[in-house]
Amino acid sequence: MLFRSYVRDGAMDVALEPGDYLVTVSRGVRYEAVTEAVTITSGADTALSADLVPAYTVDGVVTIDAHSHASPSGDGGIPMADRVLVAAANGIDVHVGTDHDHIADYRPLIPAMGLDAWVKSVVADEVSPVLRGHFNIYPATLTADLPNHGAPRWWFGYLDTAEIFSWMRANVGESGIVQANHPVGSSGMFSFAGYDANGSYDSPDHWSDDFDAMELLNSDDYTDNLPYYLDLVRRGKQVTPTGVSDSHTHTGGNVGLNLTFLHTGGALADFDDTALTTAMAARATVVSHGPFIDARIDGAWSPGAEVAGGSMLEVEVKAPSWMPVETLELYRDGDVVETVTCTGKAPTPCAASFTLDPDADATYVLIASGTSGMTAVFPGQLPWAATSAIYVDADGDGWTAPMAPVESGG
Numbered sequence: 001m002l003f004r005s006y007v008r009d010g011a012m013d014v015a016l017e018p019g020d021y022l023v024t025v026s027r028g029v030r031y032e033a034v035t036e037a038v039t040i041t042s043g044a045d046t047a048l049s050a051d052l053v054p055a056y057t058v059d060g061v062v063t064i065d066a067h068s069h070a071s072p073s074g075d076g077g078i079p080m081a082d083r084v085l086v087a088a089a090n091g092i093d094v095h096v097g098t099d100h101d102h103i104a105d106y107r108p109l110i111p112a113m114g115l116d117a118w119v120k121s122v123v124a125d126e127v128s129p130v131l132r133g134h135f136n137i138y139p140a141t142l143t144a145d146l147p148n149h150g151a152p153r154w155w156f157g158y159l160d161t162a163e164i165f166s167w168m169r170a171n172v173g174e175s176g177i178v179q180a181n182h183p184v185g186s187s188g189m190f191s192f193a194g195y196d197a198n199g200s201y202d203s204p205d206h207w208s209d210d211f212d213a214m215e216l217l218n219s220d221d222y223t224d225n226l227p228y229y230l231d232l233v234r235r236g237k238q239v240t241p242t243g244v245s246d247s248h249t250h251t252g253g254n255v256g257l258n259l260t261f262l263h264t265g266g267a268l269a270d271f272d273d274t275a276l277t278t279a280m281a282a283r284a285t286v287v288s289h290g291p292f293i294d295a296r297i298d299g300a301w302s303p304g305a306e307v308a309g310g311s312m313l314e315v316e317v318k319a320p321s322w323m324p325v326e327t328l329e330l331y332r333d334g335d336v337v338e339t340v341t342c343t344g345k346a347p348t349p350c351a352a353s354f355t356l357d358p359d360a361d362a363t364y365v366l367i368a369s370g371t372s373g374m375t376a377v378f379p380g381q382l383p384w385a386a387t388s389a390i391y392v393d394a395d396g397d398g399w400t401a402p403m404a405p406v407e408s409g410g
Contacts, residue, residue, distance in 0.1 A: 002379075003016075004250070004251060006082075006085050006086055006089040006250075007089060008085055008088075008089075008113060008114065008115070009114065016040050017040070018040050018041055018042045019039075019040055020037065020038070020039050020040075021037070021038045021039075021040060022035065022036075022037055022038075023035065023036050023037075023038050023048055024376055024377060025048075025050035025052060026052070026376070026377045027052050027089065027090065027091050027256075028063070028090045028091020028092070028256040028257075029091060029256065029257060029259070029288065029290050029291070029292075029319075029320070029323065030054055030055055030056065030057075030063070030091055030292070030320070031052050031053065031054055031055055031091060031320060032052065032053050032054075032055050032320050032321060032322070033052075033320070033322050033376050033377050034050035034051070034052065035376055036048060036050075055318070055319065055320035055321070055346060055347045056292070056318045056319075056320075056347035056348075058261075058292065058294060058318070059267075060263055060264060060265045060266060060267075060301075061261050061262065061263050061264070061292075062093040062094055062261075062262050062264055062268050062271060063091060063092050063093045063094070063259050063260070063261060063262070064092070064093065064094035064096065064259065064260050064262050064276075065087060065092045065094070065095060065096060065244055065245050065247075065255065065258070065259050065260070066096045066098070066124075066136060066138065066179060066213070066242050066244050066260060067096065067098050067126070067136055067179075067181060067215065067218070067242075067244035067245065067246045068083060068087070068095065068096065068097070068098060068244070068245055068246065068247045068248075068253070068255065069083075069098065069099055069100065069126075069246075069247065069248045070082070070083035070097070070099065070104075070106075072097075072099035072100075072102045072104040073099040073100040073102065073126075073248065074100055075100065075248055076099065076100075076248055077248055077249040077250075077252075078247075078248070078249050078250050080097075080104065080106055080109060081109050081113060082250060083095070083097075083106070083247075084106055084109050084110060084113065084115065084119060084121065085113065085115070086247075086250055086255050087119055087255060087256075088115050088118045088119040089256075090255045090256025090257075091256050092119060092255065092256055092259060093118075093119060093120065093268050093271070094119070094120050094121070094122060094262070094268075094271060094276070095119055095120070095121045095122070096121070096122045096124045096136070096138050097121060097122070097123065097124050098124045098125060098126040098136045098138070099124075099125065099126060100126050100128045101125065101126070101127065101128050101148055101151045101152075101153075101154075102125065102148045102149065102151055103123060103124070103125045103140050103141075103142045103143075103148065103149035103150055103151050104123075104142075104149065105121075105123050105142055106121040106123075107120075107121045107123070109121075117269075120268065120271050122138050122139050122273065122276060123138065123139055123140045123141075123142050124136055124137060124138035124139065124140050125137050125138075125140045125151045125152075125171075126181065127151070127152050127154060127164065127167075127168055128154075128187075129154040129155075129158070129164055131192060131206075132154075132161050132164060132189065132192060132206060133161070133180065133181070133183070133187060133188050133189030133190075133191075133192055133193075133206075134181040134182065134187050134188070135164075135165075135168060135178055135179060135180060135181060135189070135211070136177070136178075136179040136181055136213075137152075137168045137171055137172045137176060137177065137178055137179075138172065138176065138177050138179075138276075139172065139176060139177075139273040139276065139277070140171055140172055140176075141171050141172070150171060151171075152164065152167035152168055152171065154167070160205045160206070161189065161192075161193075161205065161206050161207060161208045162208045162210070164208075165178065165208045165210045165211075169210065175277045175281070176277065177212045177213055177240075177276075177277065177280050178210065178211045178212050178213070179211065179212065179213040179214065179215065179242060180211045180213070180214040180215065181215050181218070181244075181246070182215055182218045182221075182225075182246065183214050183215060183225060183228060184224045184225055184228060185224065189206065189207070189208075189211075190228055192206040193206040193207035194206070195207070195228065195406070196409075197227040197228045197231045198231060199231065199235055199403065199404060199405075199406055199407070200406070200407065200408070200409035201406065201407075201408055201409065202408070202409055204408045207408070209237060209406070211239065212239065212240060212280065212281070213239060213240040213241070213242050213280060214228070214229060214232070214239050214240075214241060214242070215241075215242055215243070215244055215246075216229050216241035216242065216243060216287045216386060217241075217242070217243035217244065217258055217287045217288075217289055217384075217386075218243075218244055218246050218258070219244070219245055219246045219247070219252070219253040219254065219258055220253075220254060220257075220258060220289065220381065222243075222287070222289065222384060222386070226386070227334075229241050230331065230333075230334040230363075230365065231334065231406070232406065233363045233365075233389040233391075234333045234334055234363050234401065234402055234403045235401055235403045235404060235405050235406050236400075236401030236403075236405050237405075237406060238283060238389075238391075239283075240280050240281075240283040240285055240304070240388060241283075241285055241287045241386065241388055242260045242285060242287060243258050243259050243260045243287035243288050243289065244258055244259070244260070245257075245258045245259070246258075254378060254381065257289060257290060257374075257378050257381060258288075258289055259288055260285050260286070260287055260288065261285065261286040261288055261292050262276075262279050262280070262284065262285055263279055263282075263284035263285070263301045263303070264276070264278070264279045264284075265279075265301075282304050282305070283303070283304030283305075283388045283389070284301060284303060284304045284305075284388065285303060285304065285387075285388045286303060286385055286386070286387050286388070287385065287386045287387075287388075288384075288385040289381070289382075289383065289384040289385060290319065290323050290325075290374060290378075290381070290383035290384065290385065291317050291318065291319045291323060291325050291368045291383050291384070291385040292317070292318040292319070292385065293315065293316075293317055293318075293366050293368055293385050293386075293387050294315065294316045294317075294318060295313060295314070295315045295366055295387055295390070296313070296314050296315075297311045297312065297313055297314070297356075298311075298312075302387075302390050303366075303387040303388040303389070303390060304388040304389070304390070305390060305391070306391040306392075306393055306399050307356065307390060307391070307392055307393070308392075308393055308396065309356065309357055309358065309392055309393060309394035309395065309396070310355065310356070310357045311355075311356045311357075311392070312353060312354075312355055312356075313353065313354045313355075313356055313364075313390070314353055315328065315350075315351065315352045315353070315354065315366060316348050316350070316351045317342065317348065317349055317350035317351070317368045317385075318347050318348060319346055319347065319349055319383065320346055320347065321345075321346035321347075322374055322375075322376040322377060323346075323370070323374050323383050324349070324370045324372040324374075324383065325342050325349040325350055325368050325369070325370045325383050326341065326342050326349075326369065326370040326371060326372070327339060327340070327341060327342060327368070327369050327370070328340040328342060328350045328352055328366065328367070328368050329366070329367045329368075329369075330354050330364060330365075330366055331364065331365040331366070331367065332358065332362050332363070332364055333362050333363055333402050333403070338354060340352045342368075350368060356390065356392045357394075358392055358394050359394065360394050360395075360402060361391075361392060361393055361394050361395070361399050361400050361401070361402055362392050362394065362402055363389040363390065363391055363392070363402070364389065364390045364392060365386055365387055365388075365389050365390070366386065366387040367384070367385070367386045367387075368383070368384070368385045368386075369382070369383060369384045369385075370382055370383040370384075
């Protein structure tokens, strides 16, 4: 039986039946884990002390989970304070409170819990209309005297998906973020609109391209969404990919495994709504199911950036020793063009250089993966990560999409 506890101040007491236990102490994907066998005897205290050390550090990068729920959601199975604690204990720097059709503010909980140095929160909302898709908006404006604190009330009726988007924009403004959640499936806009990941959708009434971000990874699942992301960027939709837990409970969604590395250029102490929107607008993300991909040109962060043809891309994949990364792939316009076998050891199991010198403007995405599990911390899960697209201007006249825009075929 698996038993989990979350520690706020570094110490805790747990009552267990006598027996032999295997105890793992961890703090998310950037830390080494400590695993020890412990024998519990009746009537006696057994002490376990564990020092958690970072496997690696990267300046200017924070981790963010841009989709999770707690008690303000009708299907939330966790109190708000516990949601913040679970995020912090799993190494999430920035929690985004995306409760269904309710704008809630988690920020006052953080100093009250003594977690100021470990986690920050962003006010948000998941707009959840039926038969249209679900969308996160953040940073959201909370209006105390309005129903649901000002969340868009789609149940009053709408003409089409574009009208719902206009309500979302009215709340967050042009610099705010509208995110297409779990875009493929039973509550995803891409599916409702009949978007085929090949440049066409068949239901214009259900489509709007006024979104800034899309979930490439949602609660362990990326395989369904990846073809759609690759198709959008090669057709000129400069969308920011995110990885999220979409957790509704203490353990659901593998909080701390499904996340986004966001390059803000500053420390967590400097993080605010402006740092968030600026980094998201720059598409400066690595979507992660474990590893971190550090990709730079001339020392500068590259995911999301437009770069010149002929640039040398230097890549390091970062991971703790319990996370076996085996392969690094380079995609051009949706197809794999180079594959590197990772032979290094933690914290840098993979390092490679790529010359980005296409014969025409192109998009490049890096994907790191492994075929062995992360049993010590996330049993049954395999490491995977993808960068935001890098846009290569081959001839110096400004980047143009290599393929025609997504458009209605219906």
